[in-house]
Amino acid sequence: MDDGNAVNQKNDEKLVPIHIMGRTYEVPDSLTIMKAVEYAGHQYIRGCGCRGGICGACGTFYRLPGDYQLQTALACQTVVQPGMMIMQLPYFPANRPDYDLETLNGKRDGNGVPPPSRDVLHESVRQMYPEVYRCVGCATCSRTCPMDIDVMDYVALIGRGDLEKATEVSFSCIMCGLCAIRCPAQISQYTAAMYVRRLTGRYLTPKAEHLRTRVTQVQAGQYDAKLARLRSMRKEELVALYAAREREPDLSKPGEWKPKETAWL
Amino acid sequence: MSYPPELQELITLVEKTRPARLDRARSGESFPALTLKERQERLNEFHPDYRAEAKRALAVGPNKGDFVPVELADLLESRSRLDPDRVRLDRIDVETDILIIGAGGAGTAAALEAMQAGVRVTMATKLRHGDANTVMAEGGIQAATAEADSPCYHYLDVLGGGHFSNVPELASTLVRDAPEAVEWLERLGVLFDKYPDGHMKVGHGGGTSRKRLHSAGDMTGAEIMRVLRDEARNRRAITVLEFTPAIELLLDQEGRCAGAVLLNLETKEQYIARAKAVILATGGLGRLHIQGFPCTNHYGATADGLVMAYRAGVKTCFLEATQFHPTGAIFPEQNAGLLITEKVRGLGAHLLNRDGQEFLFALEPRDVASACIIRECSQMGRGATTPAGRSGVWLDSPMIDLLHGEGTVKRELGAKYLQFKRFGIDISQEPMLVYPTLHYQNGRLVIAQNGETSIPGLYAAGEVSGGVHGKNRLMGNSLLDIIVFGRRAGRAVATAAREAGTPKKLSLDHVRSFERELAEAGISDGKVGPMLLPNYAPEHIRVSMCHRL
Structure with missing residues (x-):
């Protein structure tokens, strides 16, 4: 129950034993690992972030009694099980070379300098993350990922230079680092994927030309007078304008709907 | 299940x-x-x-007499974690041009802009770089980029959503800068949802008259944050101190903001950070659990910036509106x-x-x-x-x-x-x-268009700064807010730092005078702030707990 307030003891609750870094505590069986650690009395400094499964702060390894396999989880998203042996890993020194997205061609992008070609981009990944090419294909990373990402697949895609597909496969990565911790080839998969996603976003995705048009209009001051008028309007006038707004239909196709009233376009 | x-x-x-x-x-x-x-x-x-019973009047400070949620009132009337007489202000541990407190979306956007303007930036943050409500913003970022839309319609939507209580200049800056903000992010490599021809996919949010929410799946904020953080990590001019929250602002003898006292959460050592200008970007307050509500906020959303700035004399607005x-x-x-x-x-x-x-x-x-x-x-x-x-x-x-x-x-x-x-x-x-x-704190520090607060040298951006949304924010305008006002504060602060030069002698007199005010108001319940971390230990543990080490 992540309702934030402390979870206090109740009479009707079923308690189960869990082992936090080897020490045994009895905790309610409905709690997530994170809540259970707090119920046991810990106050997190590291290892706790968004508490909603998206920040990657609470990567956790655990083992269940009688099972040889090491399991992974996000502490904030996983309910405790009896006998669980828990270890959180809040930090990992991943490999992450610095780079300048603007000068991958050797010169600053824009102003007549052509954007780096696909080969240049692929080569830059090879230079920065040569270990990606030493994947041994064990798939431990894919089994480890708490976001169910097929990590080994995107590692292979990066190797082949299919950066867009690698971007798609790795998109929901929360950068908890559990994949890299377990990798026998010592690949920092998640930092390599971060680099690849930025390359894709910057250089391999079609640019939003309409956005540039609008920015030019804004910078030319096209809306300044109209906005100034709106700013100085009395509330009654604004309320009337607000109430009279047309609403773009939910299912209209892009660019299909045309408003009747165009005074403020 | x-x-x-x-x-x-x-x-x-x-x-x-x-x-x-x-x-x-x-x-x-x-x-x-x-x-x-x-x-x-x-x-x-x-x-x-x-609900009237959930609020009480503030007894001290620049908003004395205003009714605010009781949980927040308790914190705004808390005492300092420091004894000003025992802090050695002549030993500078961190010397920087710009100190940014908080490393979420607003702080990082500000850092990137300030760095571009050629100044050294130190970001001090309570948890990790990027542990912020930014990553939890899912749906999107508003900007009037479509042909049937314009910043004016965006403005009307913002004001209607805010029940016409918004500060007009801030709201109009927000909508005017919005397309540029999205373009900046696109250039940094943020993966917006697009059609094959590059057109942005846009959708409706609550209270919008046009489809103008730009998204990256349902993790728009997380995508924006990881890109901004990645870019900041590439930049040598930006230093990030993680697990090092500020616990008090520092002013100089002329009343200019000139740094902060930072706390290493692990060793508990205090650092004196001196800067030519400071940006507060500490985010929201969901973890105060106003009226016992569950919250969507990250672990560190405990209103620290509000508390420190309030003590230093910065006025707040809309604190009644969560x-x-x-x-x-x-x-x-x-x-x-x-x-x-x-x-x-x-x-x-x-x-x-x-x-x-x-x-x-x-x-x-x-x-x-x-x-x-x-x-x-x-x-x-x-x-x-x-x-x-x-x-x-x-x-x-x-x-x-x-x-x-x-x-x-x-x-x-x-x-x-x-x-x-x-x-x-x-x-x-x-x-x-x-x-x-x-979900969100509508009430916050009063700022001007570039994040200026009433204290020279102190800027604020993001959820800690306010007025732009009035009493109620529409979806997709907080990601926009942090980028627009983060960038503006970053640019403004670089100029301010160059003009200000080296700070004069540092002072905690504002803390002394706030504590005097507390004493005069008869407030002596021993509560200290900023809160820093929520305490979720259950009652049966708390009663038998030795003090925290």
Whole structure:
């Protein structure tokens, strides 16, 4: 129950034993690992972030009694099980070379300098993350990922230079680092994927030309007078304008709907 | 842990009304929206902000006499963690041009702009770089980029959503800078959802007249944050001190802000950080659990910046207005409080009571939608109840695939799909149970257009700074707020630092005088602030706890 307030003891609750870094505590069986650690009395400094499964702060390894396999989880998203042996890993020194997205061609992008070609981009990944090419294909990373990402697949895609597909496969990565911790080839998969996603976003995705048009209009001051008028309007006038707004239909196709009233376009 | 039989029974009622509701949605019909007058009635009667007993008047400080939530009032009237007489201000541990307190979206955007302007930046942050509400913003970022839209319509939507209480100059800056903000992010490599020709996919949010939400799946904020953080890590001129929150601002003898006292959370050592100018970007306050509500905020959202700035004399605005997001999960119990992005409703999902009937236009502004849901579950008695005793309404997510084609839920709401799949619920097939959850702080430090506060050298950006949204923020305008005002503050602060030069002698006199004011008001309950970390230890542990090491 992540309702934030402390979870206090109740009479009707079923308690189960869990082992936090080897020490045994009895905790309610409905709690997530994170809540259970707090119920046991810990106050997190590291290892706790968004508490909603998206920040990657609470990567956790655990083992269940009688099972040889090491399991992974996000502490904030996983309910405790009896006998669980828990270890959180809040930090990992991943490999992450610095780079300048603007000068991958050797010169600053824009102003007549052509954007780096696909080969240049692929080569830059090879230079920065040569270990990606030493994947041994064990798939431990894919089994480890708490976001169910097929990590080994995107590692292979990066190797082949299919950066867009690698971007798609790795998109929901929360950068908890559990994949890299377990990798026998010592690949920092998640930092390599971060680099690849930025390359894709910057250089391999079609640019939003309409956005540039609008920015030019804004910078030319096209809306300044109209906005100034709106700013100085009395509330009654604004309320009337607000109430009279047309609403773009939910299912209209892009660019299909045309408003009747165009005074403020 | 899929739905228990009693809830599955209720889901059949949702499924029964679905075909007719789909037909209406396809023909462009929607449940009638409330008039402005009806909105106000719902708010007065049912919105948690409008409950008088949840507030009290501040006894000290620049907003003395204002009514604010009691949880916040207690913190604003807390004592310093420092004894000013025992702090050695002549030993400088961190020397920098710009100190940015907080390393979420606003702080990082500010750092990148300040660095571009050629100054050295140090970011001090309580948790990790990027541990912020930014990563939890799911649905998108608003900007009037489409042909049928303009900053003016965006402005009208912002003001209507804020009940016309917004600061006009800030709101107009927000909408005017919006397209540039999105372009800046695109250039940094943020993966916005696009059509093959590069056109941005845009959608509706609550209270929008045009589709202008730009998204990156359902993890827009997380994508923006990881890109900004990655860019900051590439920059040698930016130093990040993690697990090192500020616990007090430092002024110089002329009253200019000139740094902060930082705390190493692990060793408990204090650092004196001296800077030519400071940006506060400490975010929100969800972890104060106003009125006991669950919250969607990250672990560090404890109003630290508000507390420090208030002590130094910065005036606040709209502190009475907290934002409750209409759709927080209430089942399974482990997901309670979890944000269900407004994008779900933007994609067409209806909100339904236990009888499977619509009771509001699903895209009312957030406060109005929250009030309507609370009304449906309380006065009308038509909420669906979970085994843990929580009452809520259905969010009919299976409509999305039926309206937009199979696979849309998985593609557009991938993170949410996974969060429910972990508990055996397929949200493309089954609806979600929701109830309002504490989401956002509308009330904050008063700023001008470039984040200037009333203290020279002190700037604020993001959720800690206020006025732009007035009493109520629309979806997609907080990601926009942090980028627009983060960047503006970053540029302004670089100029200010160059003009200011080296700070004069550092001082904590503002803390001394605030504590005198507390003493004169008879406040001596021993509470200290900023809070820094929530304490979720249960009662039976607290009573037998030795002091924390």
